[in-house]
Amino acid sequence: MSTVRVFSGxxxxxxxxxxxxxxxxxxxxxxxxxxxxxxxxxxxxAITDQFGPEAKxxxxxxxxxxxxxxxxxxxxxxxxGIDPQKSILFVQSHVPEHTELAWIFSCIAxxxxxxxxxxxxxxxxxxxxxxxxxxxxxxxxAADILLYRAxxxxxxxxxxxxxxxxxxxxxxxxxxxxxxxxxxxxxxxTEGKRIMSPADPAQKMSKSLGPKHYIGLMEDPKESWKKIRxxxxxxxxxxxxxxxxxxxxxxxLLRLSAPAEVVEEFVARHATGELLYGDLKxxxxxxxxxxxASIRERRAQLGDAEVREILKEGAKKASAIARETMxxxxxxxxxxxxxx
Ligand code: AQP
Numbered sequence: 001m002s003t004v005r006v007f008s009g010x011x012x013x014x015x016x017x018x019x020x021x022x023x024x025x026x027x028x029x030x031x032x033x034x035x036x037x038x039x040x041x042x043x044x045x046a047i048t049d050q051f052g053p054e055a056k057x058x059x060x061x062x063x064x065x066x067x068x069x070x071x072x073x074x075x076x077x078x079x080x081g082i083d084p085q086k087s088i089l090f091v092q093s094h095v096p097e098h099t100e101l102a103w104i105f106s107c108i109a110x111x112x113x114x115x116x117x118x119x120x121x122x123x124x125x126x127x128x129x130x131x132x133x134x135x136x137x138x139x140x141x142a143a144d145i146l147l148y149r150a151x152x153x154x155x156x157x158x159x160x161x162x163x164x165x166x167x168x169x170x171x172x173x174x175x176x177x178x179x180x181x182x183x184x185x186x187x188x189x190t191e192g193k194r195i196m197s198p199a200d201p202a203q204k205m206s207k208s209l210g211p212k213h214y215i216g217l218m219e220d221p222k223e224s225w226k227k228i229r230x231x232x233x234x235x236x237x238x239x240x241x242x243x244x245x246x247x248x249x250x251x252x253l254l255r256l257s258a259p260a261e262v263v264e265e266f267v268a269r270h271a272t273g274e275l276l277y278g279d280l281k282x283x284x285x286x287x288x289x290x291x292x293a294s295i296r297e298r299r300a301q302l303g304d305a306e307v308r309e310i311l312k313e314g315a316k317k318a319s320a321i322a323r324e325t326m327x328x329x330x331x332x333x334x335x336x337x338x339x340x
Contacts, residue, residue, distance in 0.1 A: 004036065005036045005038065005148055005152070006031055006035045006036065006038065006150055006152045006154065006188070007037075007039075007040070008024060008028055008040070008153050008154050008155060009039070009041070009042035009045070009092065009141075010039075010040075010041060010042065010073060011041075011045050012041050012042075012043055013046045013069070013207055013208070015076070015218060016073065016216065016218065017206075017207060017215055017216055017217060018205070018216075018292075019156065019192075019204065019206065020156070020217075021192075021217055022190065022191075022253075022256050023155070023156030023157070023190060023192050023193050023195060024155050024190070025077065025080050026080075027188055027189075027190050028077075028080075028082060028154050029080060029082060031154060032081075032083060032086040032087050033086070038090075038150065038318060039077065039082055039089050039090075040092050040318075041073045041074050041077075041089075042141075042144065043066050043067075043070050044092050044093055044098065044099065044140060045137060045140060046066060047066065048131060048133040049131075049208075071307055071308065071311070074089060074091070074307050074311055075299065075304070076218060078298075078302060078310065079295050079302055080217070080295055081295075084313065088314045088317045089314040090311055090314035090317075091311055091315065092144065095147075095315055095318050097147055097319070097326045098140065098143055098322070099140070100326055101143035102139050102143035104143075104329060105139045105142050105146075106136055106139045108169060108172050108176060109136075109142070109165070109172075113165055114136065114139070114165070117138055117162065117165070118161060119137075119138075119161070119162070123208075138162040141162050141166060142166035142185075145166055146169075146182045146185070147322050147325050147326075148321055148322070149181075149182060149183055150185070151183040151184060152186055152187075153166075153185060154187075154189075155188070155189070156189075156195075156204075157189060160189075163185050163186070163187045167185045167186075170182035170185060171184075177332040177333065181328070181329075181332060192252065192256045195252065195253070196245065196246075197209060197212075197213035197214065198212070198213070198228060198230070198231035199213050199230070199231070199232060200213065200232065201248075201249045202245060212227060215227055215228070215288070217292060217296075218295075218296060218299055224285060224289070228250075228281050228284055229285075231246055231249075231281060232246040233246040233280075233281075234277075243270060250277075250284050251280070253284050253287075254266060254280070254283060254284050257287040257288050257290070257291040258287035262283065266283065
């Protein structure tokens with residue numbers, strides 16, 4: 001196994017959608033054979049906007065608690081191809097060193113840098129109450145990655161700004177303690193790094209915008225078809241655009257799930273003005289259904305007890321690395337020991 005370490009996480013804030021899959025999870029699966037990989041269901045991140053009773057019943061028809069949603073998300077990841085024989089898979093709150101390192105990082109992260117985070121600006125604009133946790137979310141994210149001294153992070157494009165911040169925090173720590181302790185963090189992006197919402201192609205596909213804005217990986221294909229059939233395609237073109245954003249998003253989804261010749265045919269029909277959007281939507285729905293069928297089958301065979309066991313083992317392995325890092329970090333910072 002390579003000495004290059006990969007870390008990435010996903011919030012258990014509902015179901016896995018095809019934006020997560022094409023933007024990040026497919027890459028998580030692919031790099032398992034190349035690197036030493038650690039993957040995490042980040043429940044502490046999810047409580048930045050779903051706390052208390054909200055965290056218990058948030059946004060799922062099943063009325064699941066955060067712990068149940070973490071279990072379900074882990075099962076979905078395994079069905080997608082995260083292999084516990086190759087990678088460590090665990091739940092963030094099972095390894096408390098994440099929040100310990102986050103505190104140390106919050107003492108060196110720049111307030112000005114955090115204020116510039118676009119995800120915070122977007123989410124705080126949409127929220128009636130803005131918590132400090134929502135503001136310092138990227139500091140916890142930096143701690144998640146650097147706790148394992150990981151240098152590669154497979155994510156969607158929306159996370160690139162957060163990773164730049166993680167890089168700055170790591171560098172600042174190194175320069176303050178005078179040791180090159182943390183590595184430089186780099187994103188690993190895919191061709192599907194930014195999948196847009198079918199209902200509003202100006203926004204990225206996202207659970208927090210509501211169910212019509214995402215296509216769930218484990219969703220009933222009839223539900224997915226309803227969302228694809230009503231996908232927005234006919235907004236006017238802006239200067240410099242040859243394809244409306246909604247059509248471009250459907251073509252991207254086709255490119256990610258269908259053979260190249262099928263995509264070329266639709267692109268050619270668009271160029272000659274012969275493209276019927278209904279045909280494109282049908283092709284997207286069919287190719288997604290084919291691409292996701294084996295994941296759904298694997299998911300149906302996976303029981304909760306098996307997933308719990310995998311998470312328990314994963315937390316043990318992650319804890320061993322996390323404890324070692326924190327012992328060294330405390331030492332470098334000069335805290336944690338009593339003066340003799
Ligand atoms: N639309 C997307 N296109 C490509 N990649 C995406 N990712 C998320 N959305 C897209 C990537 O998926 C990984 C997990 O992201 P997350 O845990 O933040 O989940 P989310 O689905 O983004 O959460 P929400 O609530 O749906 O959206 P937000 O919180 O943004 O409002 C990450 O690597 C992410 O880049």
